[in-house]
Amino acid sequence: MKRLISLKRPEARRVYGTYALVTLAYVILQIMISTRTLSSSMKGMLVPICAYMVMTVALNLVVGVLGELSLGHAGFMSVGAFTGVACAILLQSAVPWAPLRLSVSMAAGAAFAALGGFLIGIPVLRLKGDYLAIVTLAFGEIIKSVLNNFYMGVDKAGLHVSMLADTTGLLPGGRLIVGGPMGIGGIRKIATLDAGFALVMIALIVVYNLINSRMGRAFQAVRDDRIAAESVGIDVTRYKMTAFVVSAALAGAAGCLFAMNYSTIVANKFDFNTSILILVFVVLGGQGNMLGSVAAAAALTILPEKLREFRDYRMLIYAAMLIAIMLGSNNAAVRNFFARLRSFGRASKEEASHGH
Amino acid sequence: MATKLVPVPSRAMVPERDAGRAPILECVNLGLTIGGLKIVENFNLTIGRTEIAGLIGPNGAGKTTVFNLLTKVYHPTTGTVLLDGQDTAGMTPAQANRLGIARTFQNIRLFKNLSVADNVKAAMTNDIHYGLFGAILRLPRCRRQELAAHHRALKLLSIFDMQSLADVKAGSLPYGAQRRLEIVRALATYPSLLLLDEPAAGMNPSETHELIDSIRRVHETFPIAIILIEHDMNLVMNLCEGICVLNFGRVIAKGAPADIQSNPDVIEAYLGRQKEG
Amino acid sequence: MTFLNFFISGVSLGSIYAIIALGYTMVYGIAKMLNFAHGDVIMVGAYVCFYAVFRFHLPAAAGVVLAMAVCTLLGIVVEKLAYKPLRQAPSLAVLITAIGVSYFLQNTALLLWTSNPKVFPSVVGHGALKLFGGRLSISHVTIVTIVSCLVIMTALSWFVGRTRMGKAMRACSEDKGAALLMGINVNAAISLTFAIGSGLAAAAGVLLCSAYPTLMPTTGSLPGIKAFTAAVFGGIGSIPGAFLGGLLLGVIEIFAKAYISTQLSDAVVFAVLIVVLLVKPAGLLGRQMQEKV
Numbered sequence: 001m002k003r004l005i006s007l008k009r010p011e012a013r014r015v016y017g018t019y020a021l022v023t024l025a026y027v028i029l030q031i032m033i034s035t036r037t038l039s040s041s042m043k044g045m046l047v048p049i050c051a052y053m054v055m056t057v058a059l060n061l062v063v064g065v066l067g068e069l070s071l072g073h074a075g076f077m078s079v080g081a082f083t084g085v086a087c088a089i090l091l092q093s094a095v096p097w098a099p100l101r102l103s104v105s106m107a108a109g110a111a112f113a114a115l116g117g118f119l120i121g122i123p124v125l126r127l128k129g130d131y132l133a134i135v136t137l138a139f140g141e142i143i144k145s146v147l148n149n150f151y152m153g154v155d156k157a158g159l160h161v162s163m164l165a166d167t168t169g170l171l172p173g174g175r176l177i178v179g180g181p182m183g184i185g186g187i188r189k190i191a192t193l194d195a196g197f198a199l200v201m202i203a204l205i206v207v208y209n210l211i212n213s214r215m216g217r218a219f220q221a222v223r224d225d226r227i228a229a230e231s232v233g234i235d236v237t238r239y240k241m242t243a244f245v246v247s248a249a250l251a252g253a254a255g256c257l258f259a260m261n262y263s264t265i266v267a268n269k270f271d272f273n274t275s276i277l278i279l280v281f282v283v284l285g286g287q288g289n290m291l292g293s294v295a296a297a298a299a300l301t302i303l304p305e306k307l308r309e310f311r312d313y314r315m316l317i318y319a320a321m322l323i324a325i326m327l328g329s330n331n332a333a334v335r336n337f338f339a340r341l342r343s344f345g346r347a348s349k350e351e352a353s354h355g356h
Numbered sequence: 357m358a359t360k361l362v363p364v365p366s367r368a369m370v371p372e373r374d375a376g377r378a379p380i381l382e383c384v385n386l387g388l389t390i391g392g393l394k395i396v397e398n399f400n401l402t403i404g405r406t407e408i409a410g411l412i413g414p415n416g417a418g419k420t421t422v423f424n425l426l427t428k429v430y431h432p433t434t435g436t437v438l439l440d441g442q443d444t445a446g447m448t449p450a451q452a453n454r455l456g457i458a459r460t461f462q463n464i465r466l467f468k469n470l471s472v473a474d475n476v477k478a479a480m481t482n483d484i485h486y487g488l489f490g491a492i493l494r495l496p497r498c499r500r501q502e503l504a505a506h507h508r509a510l511k512l513l514s515i516f517d518m519q520s521l522a523d524v525k526a527g528s529l530p531y532g533a534q535r536r537l538e539i540v541r542a543l544a545t546y547p548s549l550l551l552l553d554e555p556a557a558g559m560n561p562s563e564t565h566e567l568i569d570s571i572r573r574v575h576e577t578f579p580i581a582i583i584l585i586e587h588d589m590n591l592v593m594n595l596c597e598g599i600c601v602l603n604f605g606r607v608i609a610k611g612a613p614a615d616i617q618s619n620p621d622v623i624e625a626y627l628g629r630q631k632e633g
Numbered sequence: 634m635t636f637l638n639f640f641i642s643g644v645s646l647g648s649i650y651a652i653i654a655l656g657y658t659m660v661y662g663i664a665k666m667l668n669f670a671h672g673d674v675i676m677v678g679a680y681v682c683f684y685a686v687f688r689f690h691l692p693a694a695a696g697v698v699l700a701m702a703v704c705t706l707l708g709i710v711v712e713k714l715a716y717k718p719l720r721q722a723p724s725l726a727v728l729i730t731a732i733g734v735s736y737f738l739q740n741t742a743l744l745l746w747t748s749n750p751k752v753f754p755s756v757v758g759h760g761a762l763k764l765f766g767g768r769l770s771i772s773h774v775t776i777v778t779i780v781s782c783l784v785i786m787t788a789l790s791w792f793v794g795r796t797r798m799g800k801a802m803r804a805c806s807e808d809k810g811a812a813l814l815m816g817i818n819v820n821a822a823i824s825l826t827f828a829i830g831s832g833l834a835a836a837a838g839v840l841l842c843s844a845y846p847t848l849m850p851t852t853g854s855l856p857g858i859k860a861f862t863a864a865v866f867g868g869i870g871s872i873p874g875a876f877l878g879g880l881l882l883g884v885i886e887i888f889a890k891a892y893i894s895t896q897l898s899d900a901v902v903f904a905v906l907i908v909v910l911l912v913k914p915a916g917l918l919g920r921q922m923q924e925k926v
Contacts, residue, residue, distance in 0.1 A: 009523070069725065123911050130667065131910055134865045137858070138903035145900035164894055206492050213491035213498065214477070214484045214505070221467045221478040227926055228465035231427060232479035232545050233453035242488065272858060276669075276732055283729045288469075312744055319736035323715055326730040330722035420926070429926050461926070 015208045018291040022204065026197040033193070041305060049301050050196025051258035054203045056281040056293040058250035061207050063279070064287030065216065066243040067223025068125075069133040071275055072140025073251055076113040078270035080252025081259035082147055084109030085184050086177050088260065090154060098190040102260060106199065106253040113252020116143075117245040125240040140275055147267035152178040183266030184259075191260035199257055200294070203250050207290055210246065219243050284325065359597040361612050369611065371597050374404030378441055380456075380549050380581045386425060386435035388605075396421050396605040399435065403549065403598075408575060408582045410596035412589075412616075414625055418605040419585045420462050423551050427459050428452040440548060454482065456548035460538040460555060462585075468527030472518065472537055475526050476509040479544035512540050515577065516570055532563050536570070543574065550574075550582045556591050564588060568595055593617070601625065637769060639891045640884065645775040645844065647883020648782030652837040653860035654867070654875035655789065656830030662806040662870040663826045666724060669731040670711065671834060672857015673738035676850060678704045678835025679842045680746055683753055693756040700835040708831025709824050716827075717820070742850035750849045753842035774843045781840060785833065786876055793872060802826055806870065859886075859902065866906050868919025877917055882906075 029046065032038040055077060062070050088105040095101040124135050151162045155174025162168050170176060178184055210216050218239040221229040230236055259265045281300055285292030303321075307314035328334050361369040370379060379402045386399040396418045403409050411419050424430045426437055428449045437444045439455050447455070467475050477484075484505045490498040513519040516536045521529065526537060535555055542550055555571070556564045568591055575582060586592050592599065592613070599616045601609040603625040609616055616622055653675060660668045678700040686696035715734055719727045761772045793799035798821075804812040805822045813819050841856060842848050859882060867878025882902060889901035915921040 063725070069728075123907060127910060127914055130661075130869060131865065131914060131916075133667075134862065135907055135910055138862065138906050141858075141903050142900045145897055145903075149894075149896050164896060209492050209494050213502070214481050214486070215488065215491055217470065217474050217478040218481050220470055220474075221481075224467040224469050225465045227429065227449075227924065228461065228467065229478070230449040231429075231453060231459055231461075231465075232541060233450050233482050234478070235448075235450050246488075280729055280732060283725055287725070315740040316737065316744065319733050319740055322733035323730055323737065326726055326733060327715070327718055330719050330726050332721075424926050 047261040051254045052297040054254035056297040058247045066219045071137035074270040074274035075140035075143035076248040076251035077255030080109030080113040080255030083112040084256025106256045109256030110249040110253040114249035117248025121244045185264045370404030382438040410592045410599040413602035417602040458542035458547035459551035462553045466526045473522040643884030643887035647880035651879025654864040654879040657864040658875040666727045670734035672853040674834040675838035676853035678838035701832045704835035705832040708827040712827040753846045755843040868916030874918035
């Protein structure tokens with residue numbers, strides 16, 4: 001058996017199918033943009049949708065594959081956004097070519113977010129279940145609070161930081177990059193759909209390859225039965241940390257991409273509500289289902305826009321739909337119906353192949 | 357033919373063929389007391405390197421608790437567990453497994469959402485060698501190691517004739533197959549000591565017969581010691597060379613099957629004392 | 634004297650958190666779910682009281698009672714419609730549904746009452762008790778808040794410990810299946826839990842807005858998260874834990890605002906939670922659930 005992953009195996013079909021679908025969507029969008037058939041409101045949503053897709057895939061690695069609930073993932077997005085954008089601003093003259101600057105910034109954002117994930121993981125990953133969840137929530141709020149009160153400026157003398165009040169004491173010609181609650185302003189919007197597509201593909205490749213590796217099996221073993229995983233020699237804390245850090249890195253890169261689509265970002269944008277938003281995408285798309293994550297992120301970002309015609313009622317309808325979907329997908333009668341559909345499909349396929 | 361048991365310097369009994377080598381397991385005065393309740397008390401056991409031993413006793417005697425103490429799921433309040441001569445105090449279950457002890461569970465604990473092959477490969481996590489970047493970039497070393505691991509997994513599954521089920525989701529296997537998979541998964545960690553917790557539970561006589569053959573095959577293929585918790589006396593008497601009987605957390609008898617069968621304390625533990633008059 | 638002032642403020646804020654945390658902890662204990670919509674019930678209670686007292690000119694007591702009645706009903710209805718069908722579903726599904734309910738409540742409030750902040754004049758008037766020759770001033774709102782908390786604490790302890798229904802609730806928290814087999818009406822116990830929690834949330838909403846008079850559809854959100862933190866802090870599922878957690882959280886928050894920094898007080902509060910959970914992984918009064926191997 002030369003190729004371990006041949007296209008006969010269903011998981012391989014799903015992995016390559018996902019890559020193909022995402023690439024196809026990208027190509028179609030590029031065509032629509034060049035023929036000007038895409039509305040400007042849709043065009044403006046493309047980069048945020050890419051960022052949300054990456055965030056959702058990243059969170060799904062922790063929630064769906066590792067099986068731990070994280071309620072503070074927006075914090076990693078935030079760290080990635082602030083460090084990435086700061087990096088881009090600092091490199092403005094050194095790296096004038098925008099795509100390279102963007103790539104370096106996203107890498108920087110990912111690296112800092114990964115470091116944050118590691119530091120947070122040390123206390124967090126020893127806890128279990130709901131307690132782990134609440135501590136991730138706490139860290140998310142702490143990150144938001146700290147960044148809201150963080151001042152950083154650069155001048156001829158170098159980098160200056162201060163907390164709570166702007167005492168950076170910048171020399172003339174210096175620039176205040178991070179201004180506490182005012183966040184970062186004057187961002188050059190260098191995020192593009194190309195970069196977004198590239199990041200989504202990278203995220204999918206990283207996560208799929210990880211799932212199909214020994215680490216991925218360890219993550220899923222820990223999810224399915226922690227005690228059994230320990231009994232076969234799996235160091236649970238270490239693998240939890242690996243998943244957490246990789247997830248944080250992807251979230252950080254996504255945060256940087258997201259931020260570079262706006263001229264100003266503030267820490268309050270990456271709060272508990274954002275964490276919950278991404279979690280809804282993960283659950284609706286299916287835990288462990290990366291294609292579902294990508295689809296849900298796109299659909300649920302576009303949906304509120306499409307509901308604009310309902311004006312004031314649109315968020316209400318969104319909420320009602322969310323509840324209806326959760327009730328529907330967990331209803332025994334609905335489940336049986338779909339199971340019967342699937343087995344019917346399989347039976348008729350078998351019949352067809354046997355009949356010839 | 358019954359195995360001949362001979363005493364060794366530690367004054368415990370091991371199979372004659374293991375007499376020249378150090379025992380794989382020595383429990384000295386092992387005890388677990390929780391909230392004043394002595395769940396296991398004064399537990400002493402020595403197992404020879406390739407011995408098949410049985411741990412029997414009425415329900416609630418503390419047999420699974422002993423297994424949990426050996427695999428470091430619980431930490432003993434008194435006593436020592438020496439695995440291959442090493443004191444396992446303070447170890448985590450994962451560390452104990454790397455030292456050479458593997459187990460199955462009374463209530464099957466498979467990785468239900470993973471395939472049969474992946475369940476086995478998950479147990480080989482520490483024996484597959486590539487790092488995070490190798491995994492993410494799918495470097496050649498990663499591909500080679502994955503292929504080798506897959507072959508190893510299939511080979512292990514073939515002991516129980518399960519290699520054709522490799523891609524089936526573990527959660528959808530029939531009960532008997534699930535029990536066998538758990539044993540294969542434990543073997544995939546290449547242990548020196550294998551603990552089987554009621555492997556024949558819920559099996560009919562023909563399945564039990566197959567199981568006895570499979571365990572014998574495992575014992576012949578790998579040089580390991582096996583401890584069995586079982587209620588099926590037929591299996592125990594057929595397979596085990598030395599038997600330890602527990603009741604209320606204490607050892608009430610130890611020895612060869614024939615001695616145990618005629619031991620009055622053992623009979624009383626299972627059947628109760630004959631009423632006077 | 635300022636230290637004592639801060640302490641009393643802290644206990645007062647903590648009382649509000651404790652009352653809210655009760656709702657979270659009781660629902661978690663019996664239904665094993667994190668009810669993220671609970672914070673918005675607070676907001677609904679406050680709005681009902683606001684309109685009852687300040688638009689329809691009902692007496693304050695009637696306003697409070699009406700708010701509690703409406704919220705109790707709301708809690709029961711939400712449980713029957715959105716949570717009961719998901720009793721066998723994985724806990725993440727219920728969590729997302731609760732989030733959906735939370736969005737629903739917030740946006741309904743937005744539609745009905747707009748996002749313009751309402752000023753909530755205190756239901757207890759603006760008087761204050763002056764002690765120590767005027768150096769220590771405790772507002773009536775603070776006194777009523779703390780006393781309410783004590784009354785609720787005593788009443789709930791009696792109810793859960795001594796009455797048949799309270800015992801039924803505790804039994805359902807331990808083992809729903811066994812309770813059902815013993816002939817306990819599990820549905821009634823769960824509905825009652827949601828009812829009590831929501832009613833108390835309304836009271837907390839009134840007290841919260843009496844002390845911090847701005848009322849908007851998002852008012853319940855942050856106190857909800859903090860009270861949830863307090864419930865976990867004290868040990869989720871433990872009623873005394875909710876009280877202890879809430880009171881401690883309030884005190885820590887006020888002291889952090891006073892002695893460290895107003896802007897970083899939230900970070901301090903959450904940092905304390907993390908430290909406590911590292912030392913006591915099941916919360917202050919929580920029990921570590923032993924898994925059977």
